[in-house]
Amino acid sequence: MVLPREHRLRGRFVFDRLYQKGRRFQGTLLVLRTMAAEPGLLRPGLLRPGNPDGQPPRFAVVVSSKVSKKSVRRNQLRRLLHGQLVALARIAWSGADQWVLISLKPGSADADDGALLGECAQLLQKAGLSQ
Numbered sequence: 001m002v003l004p005r006e007h008r009l010r011g012r013f014v015f016d017r018l019y020q021k022g023r024r025f026q027g028t029l030l031v032l033r034t035m036a037a038e039p040g041l042l043r044p045g046l047l048r049p050g051n052p053d054g055q056p057p058r059f060a061v062v063v064s065s066k067v068s069k070k071s072v073r074r075n076q077l078r079r080l081l082h083g084q085l086v087a088l089a090r091i092a093w094s095g096a097d098q099w100v101l102i103s104l105k106p107g108s109a110d111a112d113d114g115a116l117l118g119e120c121a122q123l124l125q126k127a128g129l130s131q
Contacts, residue, residue: 003082007089009060009099013041018101025123029108029116032123033101057129059085059100068109077104077116084117088130098129 009015022033037055061081063074081102108116124130 002079003059003086006056007059007086009058009101011041014038014099015060015101017041018099022099022101023127025127027119027123029105029111029119030123031103031105032120032127033103034127034129035099037097037099055097057089057098057100059089060102061085062101062103064104064106066106067104073109077109080113080116081120084120088121088124100124100129 009018017038018033018035022035025032025034037058039055059082061078063078065074067077068074085100085102102120104116121130
Protein backbone atom coordinates (compact mmCIF):
# COMPACT_ATOMS: atom_id res chain seq x y z
CA MET A 1 0.00 0.00 0.00
CA VAL A 2 1.22 3.46 -0.83
CA LEU A 3 0.90 6.28 1.67
CA PRO A 4 -1.81 8.79 0.79
CA ARG A 5 -0.43 12.14 -0.31
CA GLU A 6 -1.50 13.96 2.87
CA HIS A 7 0.51 11.48 4.99
CA ARG A 8 3.74 11.50 2.96
CA LEU A 9 6.85 13.07 4.36
CA ARG A 10 9.09 14.47 1.63
CA GLY A 11 12.05 16.74 1.19
CA ARG A 12 15.71 16.80 2.06
CA PHE A 13 15.33 19.52 4.69
CA VAL A 14 12.58 17.57 6.43
CA PHE A 15 14.70 14.42 6.63
CA ASP A 16 17.75 16.37 7.78
CA ARG A 17 15.72 17.99 10.57
CA LEU A 18 14.31 14.64 11.67
CA TYR A 19 17.78 13.09 11.82
CA GLN A 20 19.19 16.05 13.76
CA LYS A 21 16.38 17.08 16.12
CA GLY A 22 13.98 14.13 16.24
CA ARG A 23 13.51 11.94 19.29
CA ARG A 24 14.87 8.46 18.63
CA PHE A 25 13.34 5.18 19.77
CA GLN A 26 15.38 2.11 18.95
CA GLY A 27 14.35 -1.53 18.67
CA THR A 28 16.14 -4.62 17.44
CA LEU A 29 14.78 -4.31 13.89
CA LEU A 30 13.70 -0.67 13.56
CA VAL A 31 14.63 2.87 14.52
CA LEU A 32 11.77 5.34 14.94
CA ARG A 33 12.38 9.09 14.86
CA THR A 34 9.64 11.55 15.66
CA MET A 35 9.26 15.27 16.09
CA ALA A 36 6.61 17.95 16.12
CA ALA A 37 5.65 19.04 12.63
CA GLU A 38 7.33 22.11 11.19
CA PRO A 39 5.11 23.07 8.24
CA GLY A 40 7.56 25.79 7.20
CA LEU A 41 9.92 23.09 5.90
CA LEU A 42 7.29 21.68 3.53
CA ARG A 43 6.64 23.02 0.07
CA PRO A 44 3.63 25.35 0.01
CA GLY A 45 1.64 22.98 -2.24
CA LEU A 46 1.78 20.21 0.38
CA LEU A 47 -0.05 22.12 3.11
CA ARG A 48 -3.79 21.98 3.63
CA PRO A 49 -5.09 25.54 3.79
CA GLY A 50 -7.44 26.42 6.63
CA ASN A 51 -7.46 23.05 8.38
CA PRO A 52 -8.75 23.75 11.94
CA ASP A 53 -7.50 20.41 13.27
CA GLY A 54 -3.93 21.11 12.23
CA GLN A 55 -1.94 19.09 9.76
CA PRO A 56 -2.33 15.31 9.46
CA PRO A 57 0.54 13.15 10.71
CA ARG A 58 3.22 12.52 8.09
CA PHE A 59 5.32 9.39 7.74
CA ALA A 60 8.34 8.09 5.89
CA VAL A 61 9.90 4.63 5.80
CA VAL A 62 13.57 4.25 4.90
CA VAL A 63 14.80 0.85 3.73
CA SER A 64 18.41 1.01 2.60
CA SER A 65 20.24 -1.47 0.42
CA LYS A 66 22.04 -2.67 3.57
CA VAL A 67 18.74 -4.23 4.65
CA SER A 68 18.38 -6.23 1.45
CA LYS A 69 20.18 -6.08 -1.88
CA LYS A 70 16.93 -6.97 -3.66
CA SER A 71 14.69 -4.02 -4.43
CA VAL A 72 11.64 -6.28 -4.48
CA ARG A 73 12.15 -7.21 -0.82
CA ARG A 74 12.89 -3.58 0.17
CA ASN A 75 9.65 -2.46 -1.47
CA GLN A 76 7.70 -5.27 0.21
CA LEU A 77 8.97 -4.14 3.62
CA ARG A 78 8.20 -0.51 2.88
CA ARG A 79 4.65 -1.31 1.74
CA LEU A 80 4.08 -3.50 4.79
CA LEU A 81 4.98 -0.66 7.15
CA HIS A 82 3.05 1.90 5.08
CA GLY A 83 -0.07 -0.21 5.45
CA GLN A 84 0.26 -0.35 9.21
CA LEU A 85 0.95 3.38 9.52
CA VAL A 86 -2.11 4.29 7.45
CA ALA A 87 -4.30 1.95 9.49
CA LEU A 88 -3.02 3.44 12.73
CA ALA A 89 -3.49 7.00 11.48
CA ARG A 90 -7.15 6.25 10.76
CA ILE A 91 -7.95 4.32 13.93
CA ALA A 92 -5.77 4.89 16.98
CA TRP A 93 -3.44 7.79 16.26
CA SER A 94 -2.89 10.17 19.16
CA GLY A 95 0.08 12.13 17.79
CA ALA A 96 -1.49 15.06 15.97
CA ASP A 97 0.89 17.31 14.05
CA GLN A 98 3.74 14.79 14.23
CA TRP A 99 6.32 13.65 11.73
CA VAL A 100 7.51 10.05 11.93
CA LEU A 101 10.50 8.44 10.22
CA ILE A 102 11.01 4.68 10.43
CA SER A 103 14.36 3.22 9.40
CA LEU A 104 14.93 -0.50 9.09
CA LYS A 105 18.15 -1.93 10.44
CA PRO A 106 20.35 -4.34 8.47
CA GLY A 107 19.14 -7.89 8.91
CA SER A 108 15.49 -6.94 9.35
CA ALA A 109 14.67 -8.33 5.88
CA ASP A 110 15.09 -11.84 7.29
CA ALA A 111 12.68 -11.20 10.16
CA ASP A 112 9.08 -12.31 10.13
CA ASP A 113 6.58 -9.67 8.96
CA GLY A 114 4.65 -10.08 12.20
CA ALA A 115 7.78 -9.32 14.21
CA LEU A 116 8.37 -6.13 12.20
CA LEU A 117 4.78 -4.96 12.63
CA GLY A 118 4.84 -5.82 16.33
CA GLU A 119 8.02 -3.88 16.94
CA CYS A 120 6.71 -0.93 14.92
CA ALA A 121 3.53 -0.83 17.05
CA GLN A 122 5.60 -1.16 20.22
CA LEU A 123 7.88 1.74 19.27
CA LEU A 124 4.91 3.93 18.33
CA GLN A 125 3.35 3.23 21.74
CA LYS A 126 6.66 3.95 23.46
CA ALA A 127 6.79 7.29 21.64
CA GLY A 128 3.22 8.03 22.76
CA LEU A 129 1.84 8.20 19.22
CA SER A 130 -0.64 5.34 19.30
CA GLN A 131 -2.86 3.73 21.88
